[in-house]
Amino acid sequence: MTRTRLLVFDLDGTLLDSSHRVPADVRRMLLTLRERGVETTLATGRPFAAVEEFVRKLELQLPLIVFNGAVVVAPDGRLLSARPLPLTAAKTILHLLDETSAASHLYLYSTDDYFYSDRQGPAAEYIMKKDGVDCRYTSSLLDMLNDAGNDPVKMFSIGTRNELEKLQMTIRRTEPAVSCVFSEHDMLEFLGPNVNKGTALSILCESIGVERESVIAFGDNMNDLELLQVAGTGVAMDTAPDGLQEEANSIIHDIAEFLRDRFGEAQ
Secondary structure: OOOOOEEEEOHHHHHOOOOOOOOHHHHHHHHHHHHOOOEEEEEOOOOHHHOHHHHHHOOOOOOEEEHHHOEEEOOOOOEEEEOOOOHHHHHHHHHHHOOOOOEEEEEOOOOOOEEEEOOOOHHHHHHHHHHOOEEEEOOOHHHHHHHHOOOOOEEEEEOOHHHHHHHHHHHHHHOOOOEEEEEEOOEEEEEOOOOOHHHHHHHHHHHHOOOHHHEEEEEOOHHHHHHHHHOOEEEEEOOOOHHHHOOOOEEEOOHHHHHHHHHOOOO
16 A cells, blocks of 8 residues: 555535534644654635635645645745636636626635625625635626736636536536536636646645655545545545545545544544
């Protein structure tokens, strides 16, 4: 068996509990494993501003993947790489979103502690509460993008699953290069070409000299698919969609139990 050198965790629905915290026993195990030469990092759809707390609590020392693979940052927040969504594609997506009832949001800068939204309401409030970031409202995201002149790092929309699935199919026809993936049941994200957690993990492994075969990756939704495929061992939570579970090497209910079975009790 290849020696494990790196554990990579999605946050929401995976490493975090229902209170959006890292369970104490999992934290203790991860710190102990680092002393044994097994490092930990994160691969999340959140911005860096929304994960700083976990970087400190887990004492992370390696770069981490944020914005679903669009950005890689150092543990102190320094930008290491960014692959934004091209402005022309973003404008096309916004025109299509205008034809739906879904709420639209975007992050403009790669380490932002706020996002933009085209409407006030429960969708924006959910993101503010979950990620701990602010929201700036605008009557037109399209006008805002035109004024800014910058490629957004990612866009996302929250609405009904049925409507978002239809939108996903439309965007895959009209903008086939765009990465378009569900990160939650009712949240569809739009990213740059070939941007996903798996591609970012490959870049990360090469930069730190870790073979992908020595990586265990954990996830719970379809935006974790490539992450689990690239890692030597892909682990899906038992709450994950069938499409993710089918690609995983293991399906688990509890991370602490998995770590105990794999590495033994934390001392």
